Structure formats: structure tokens, C-alpha cells
Amino acid sequence: MNRGRRGDPIFLGHGDYLQFIELLQHTSEMWNLRVAAYCLMQNHYHLLVQTPDANISRCLRHIDGVYTQFFNRCYDCDGQLFRGRYKSILIEVDPYLLQLVRYIHRNPLKADLVSRLEKYPWSSHRGYLSKAEKWNWLYKDFLLSMLSTQPGERLKEYRQFISKDDDEPEAGEIIERKKWPSILGSKAFINRIKEKFFIKKINDEIPQSKELAPDVGRIKKEICRFYKISEHELLKTQRGVFNEPRNVALYLTRRLTGDSLKQIAEQYRIKKYSSVSSVIGRMKTMITSDRRLCKRVEDLYALITKSQEQT
Numbered sequence: 547m548n549r550g551r552r553g554d555p556i557f558l559g560h561g562d563y564l565q566f567i568e569l570l571q572h573t574s575e576m577w578n579l580r581v582a583a584y585c586l587m588q589n590h591y592h593l594l595v596q597t598p599d600a601n602i603s604r605c606l607r608h609i610d611g612v613y614t615q616f617f618n619r620c621y622d623c624d625g626q627l628f629r630g631r632y633k634s635i636l637i638e639v640d641p642y643l644l645q646l647v648r649y650i651h652r653n654p655l656k657a658d659l660v661s662r663l664e665k666y667p668w669s670s671h672r673g674y675l676s677k678a679e680k681w682n683w684l685y686k687d688f689l690l691s692m693l694s695t696q697p698g699e700r701l702k703e704y705r706q707f708i709s710k711d712d713d714e715p716e717a718g719e720i721i722e723r724k725k726w727p728s729i730l731g732s733k734a735f736i737n738r739i740k741e742k743f744f745i746k747k748i749n750d751e752i753p754q755s756k757e758l759a760p761d762v763g764r765i766k767k768e769i770c771r772f773y774k775i776s777e778h779e780l781l782k783t784q785r786g787v788f789n790e791p792r793n794v795a796l797y798l799t800r801r802l803t804g805d806s807l808k809q810i811a812e813q814y815r816i817k818k819y820s821s822v823s824s825v826i827g828r829m830k831t832m833i834t835s836d837r838r839l840c841k842r843v844e845d846l847y848a849l850i851t852k853s854q855e856q857t
Contacts (some may be wrong), residue, residue: 580685585669638731645717
């Protein structure tokens, strides 16, 4: 999802909506972006997509960038059109996929723009109802097959499913929140994604990516288990005494979570965050010169990241 800067409109006329849909279709063909559902509202858009080539950033950068250029040319303006980087959630197919199709397609109804969904031309709802070839670019067959194993029954099931006038399902409630989770799914699914991807995805420009990292409690637990000590011993500080478990914990917390020095100081009951900086700096030096220490740190790193799957 993305929204106009300061909530300003991003679509001012029919031609704008048509241009965006054409751009969406072109992007789906050019970048192998499977567009399962979309809804264009005056000041924001919703997309439900699958990215077999793991290129969502490339696709959305293209869509937002090209459309901004078009809009600025048409209305003789410049600068940003959207409020910033798009918002996104990685979702598990069951049970959320169909919920989100329903939420996206019912947006105009919820906003009182139309009395019947079929009357709203700027969503993919009409594409789900139509068998015309012009909608073949829409990745809808997979979702329709989730409603019925019988092809002849799918349209009927879709109509019934989309017309239900009940409370917002869980996925819809989450979309309505100001802060989105980075992943939506079962605990097993979330842990599997963390295990597989978080190391590659820590990115200062994407705050949500840090949610993939193990929490500090997990780091402390694995280090205590590795060194066979209690958490009290881990947090123990004594001037002039090298506490390897504690120092390794500070170093790995910084490396794995990207937390600030102040946050790490609070998590390990250290009064000055400058002390955290000093410890991490010394650890980096020691790791490069002490092969045994380096091996222990890397073993711990592997244990912590592997343990994500078991949380």
C-alpha cells in the first residue's frame, strides 16, 4: 500500500486510474509480478501480489516512480507524489489470502463510494467476475481455486464470499492499524521466515526488517546455555575482570538486532552506553586476532539464528 503525501489525492481523473492500471499490467509482464488483487482509491492504493523472483522492491519502485513522473507531467508539478516508501506485509496463504482479497475489493463499499461493488471501476473485482481475455493478466485463478475445487462453482462461491456483510476479518483489522507487522501468518510460518531471511534483511532504511531478528531474550538464553551460566552471571560486571559471555552477548546483540548502544545498555543493565561501545570495539579487535574466540562467537551466532526455528 502507498498513500499520497500528506493524504493528498494521487488520482484526479479517469485517465490517472487508467494509466496506473496500465502501468500495473506492464509491470506484471516485465518483472513477473503476479497481481492477485488491486484497488485504487483517490489518495491511496492497495495491491495483493506474489513475487516469484523476490523483486517487490524493484517492482514497486518502478510503479511509484513512473506514475509520479506521469502525474507531475500532467499536472505541471514536481517533487514527491507519495508519502515515502510503500508499506508491505508478507502473508501466509492460509488463512489470510482470501481475507485480504475480500478486504481490498470491499474498500469502495466501506468508503461509501458505491452501493454495489460492480459499480466501482478501479479495482480488480470486475476482473474476478469476468471471463474476458483482457483480464488474463490478473493472477486470480489460484485464489478462486481456494474457494472451490470445481471450476464451474468458483464464480458463485466468489460472489457469496465477497458479499458477506460481516465484521472485518482479522487481516482487515490489521490493515487498518497505523503500524503494520512485517509478517502475517501462523507462529510456525513467522519463525520459518525469520530463520531463513532475517540475516539478509537487516536494513536501516527498512525499519520493519528488524522485526525478523531474534529478540534479546533469545540471545541471552543461548549464550547462557553455551557458557553454562545463569543470566545473573551474564549481567555481572566487575572492574578489571573480562566477562567473555557478557561481552560476546553485547557484540552479538549489536550485530544481530542493530539496536542502538543506548538500547543495548538498558537491556544489559549498563549505566553508560559508551561502555557498550567500548566493549563492542574491543570484541571486534579480539575476534580478528584470537581464532578460538572467533570460533566461539561464530558458533554462538549459528546457534542463535538456528534457534529461531524452535521459538
